Amino acid sequence: MSAMDFENKQPVAYSEDNIRTLDWQEHIRIRPGMYIGKLGDGTSPDDGIYVLIKEVMDNCLDEHMMGYGKAIDITLDKxxxxxxxxxxxxIPLGKVVDVVSKMNTGAKYDSKAFQKSVGLNGVGTKAVNALSTYFKVQAYRDGKSRWAEFSKGVLTTESKEEKTTESNGTYVTFIADNSIFKNYKYQLEFIENQIWNYCYLNAGLVINFNGKRHVSKNGLFDLLQRKTNEDQLRYPIIHLKDEDIEVAISHNNDYGEDIYSFVNGQYTTQGGTHQQAFREAYVKTIRDFFKKDYDTSDIRQSIVAAIAVRVQEPVFESQTKTKLGSTNTYEGGPTLKNFIGDFLSKHLDNFLHKHSDVADALKRRIEQSERERKELQGVKKIANERAKKAALNNKKLRDCNIHFDDTPPAKNKEEYTEKMQNSTLFITEGDSASGSITKSRNVDTQAVFSLRGKPLNCFGLTKKVVYENEEFNLLQHALNIEAGIDDLRYNRIILATDADVDGMHIRLLMMTFFLQFFPDLVKRGHLHILETPLFRVRNKQETIYCYTDEERLAAIRKLGKNPEITRFKGLGEISPDEFGKFIGDDIRLQPVVLEHGDHIQKMLEYYMGKNTQDRQNFIIDNLRVELDKLDAKEPEMAVAE
Structure with a gap:
């Protein structure tokens, strides 16, 4: 269904009976996407359960940025x-209930109290409250305290003002509603990354998460240091600061651009006006410094950078604040474009004049990118012409109707946008596996790309191989990522391979492909692995699908004597009717996550490079673990398969 189809939907009956007035919590629960973006089950870093944590944290950070509070404690239990x-x-004690349960209530409307905060609309904690089965807020203020408890936004009990010995501050606890965030599970790596970003933007702030201390002394310099491998950097990190702006810049040997952008302590994962202003200003400054009209792509190829700005009353493109829309720093002040441009033209230019060794290394990196681009031009032209012909009848791709880079129609915008967020490309091994998915998929949002056998190991190869290898080139065009991931066609890229040795190997090879040439796809949480059941355990009354051996044993215990057990050895063995259950609302995905401090090239070299003794030891040790699990099977539960 295209955007035009959405526009042309037939009208339904509309009368006074259709008009409803909702309480604030009802509206949030019926339309959660308006307040926290997509719901999700926790397999993506921008899923709603992480936005709930962020909304509470934003209030804590606003306090810190105003000069109050040097530490924040966070816990997450099992x-x-x-x-x-x-x-x-x-929170002022008389307003404890109001600030978490009355819309358009908050201190952020008063610019004197919060000059450059993130939370501006008085919505954040109300959304957390409404979308939680249990929510408690408690304020400590000058030796006195008051608390209130809620369920799904409805006040259940509250205390009167009472004495306390606790230090000033606010305590919030909540449990996300499983009926809205279905089958959700927190990925600790995503929360850790959130916390580290807060630390980088607030040097000296201590955030304790489940007893682990997080603190940054050098701001964005620390961010880049942790996100890169020092051995791969072409020159030491350039770190520049001024009032309301901080920048860190270097170049490495990865492909593409890796830019982290922030506004008032908020990580803008989708960029915005400030990030675009930085990209343009950086190119202009470099051209002016070297007095040479380098190509834009050569200047920014392999850049790794971070920029943080503070502006008054920022305008974001959604409540989740992942993309900045502001053009001005504050009312009557300079535009963001001029503000960032002036900063770089002065401070970066001065830095390069003072550090000629860095300037020389930067120039060599740009000229290397220029040579590589020119070497690719011939093969790119031939490959793209071949891809265009193949696209007319691309048997490898069974496309869907709605894509991540679509422009939503004016009518039914929210419904269409949600479908765009769910746009998915399954990458399968061979036609048999893709057959079941193709027949059972949602044709609106789920596409399938079939691989032909095992792909090439890309480690150590140049991007030339992406164009020379027809399969990689067709995949690149299907995803629309040749020029970067800004126009990515699918929000989720899912590796759907068999749960055997060959399937695992194909996963590794495809992960290597993305990490080697398109690392931003992984860093931004687009790459996942599909989990499919290994066993089907059933009797005449009930069927249970099991994803692990432990689940199989539990199913046998539940169903009693002599259940029928089927072991699925490949995706092609699962019928389309069954497969539909595993790629629908209850889909189980394992996100491909780079843990904090992981360095891509070093990691790829370990797993996909030459066969070292360390890697052999790693394989042997992990094989023993799996054998131990198999040996631990309960003998009375053993069933012929």
């Missing part, structure tokens, strides 16, 4: 109970 405690001024 039951999914989240607690956040700051040591700021604490």
């Amino acid at each position: 039951e999914g109970v989240v607690t956040v405690r700051d040591y700021g001024r604490g």
Whole structure:
């Protein structure tokens, strides 16, 4: 269904009976996407359960940025109970209930109290409250305290003002509603990354997460240092600061651009006006410094950078604040474009004049990119012509109707946008595996790309191989990522391979392809692995699909004597009717996550490079673990398969 089809939907009956007035919590629960973006099950870093944590944290950070509170404590237990405690001024005791349960209530409307904060609309904690089965807020202020408890936004109990010995601040605890965030599971790596970003933007702030201390002394310099491998950097990190702006820049040997952008402490994962202003200003400054009209792509190829700005009353393109729309720094002040351009033209230019060794290394990196681009021009032209012909009848791709880079129609915009977020490309091994997915998929949002056998190991190869290898080139065009991932056609790229040795090997090879040539896809949480059941355990009354051996044993215990057990050895063995259950609302995905401090080239060299003794030891040790699990099977549960 295209955007035009959405525009031309037939009208339905509309009368006074259709008009409803909703309470604030009802509206949030019916339309959660308006407040926290996509829901998700926790397999993507921008899923709603992480936005809930962020909304509470943003209030703590606003307090810190105003000079109150040097530490924040966060805990997450096995039951999914989240607690956040700051040591700021604490919510005024008479407003404890109002600030978390009355829309358009908050201190952020008063620019004197919060000059350059993230939370501006008085919505954040109300959304957390409404979307939680349990929510408690407690304020500590000048030796006195008050608390209130809610369920799905409805007040259940509250305390009167009471004495306390606790330090000033605010305590919030909540449990996300499983009926809205279905089958959700927190990925600790995503929360850790959130926390580190807060630390980089607030040097000296201590954030304790489940007892682990996080703190940054050098701001964005630390961010780049942790996100890169020092051995791969072409020159030492350039770190520049001024009032309301901080920048860190270097170049490495990865492909593409790797830019982290922030506004008032908010990580803008989708960029915005400030990030675009930085990209343009950086190119202009470099051209002016070297007095040479280098190609834009050569200047920014392999750049790794971070920029943070503070502006008054920022305008974001959604409540989740992942993309900045502001053009001015503050009312009556310079545009962001001029502000960032003036900063770089002065400070970066001065730095390069003072550090000629860095300037020389930067020039060599740009000229290397220029040579590589020119070497690719011939093969790119031939490959793209071949890809265009193949695209007319691309048997490898069974496309869907709605894509991540679509422009949503004016009518039914919210529904269409949600479908864009769900746009998915399954990458399968061979026609048999793709057959089941193709027959059972949602044709609106799920596409399938079939591989032909095992792909090439890309480690150590140049991007020339992407164009010379027909399969890689067709995949690149299907994803629309040749010029970068800004126009990515699918939000989720899912590796759907058999759960055997060959399937695991194909996963590794495809992960290597993306990490080697398109690392931003992984860093921004677009790459996943599909989990499919290994066993089907059933009797005449019930069928249970099991994803692990432990689940199989539990299913046998539940169903009693002599259940029928089927072992699925490949995706092609699962019927389309069954497969539909595993790629629908209850889909299980394992996100491909780069842990904090992982360095791509070093990691690829270990797993996909020459067969070293260290890697042999790693394989042997992990094989023993799997054998131990197999040996641990309960003998009375053994069933012929």
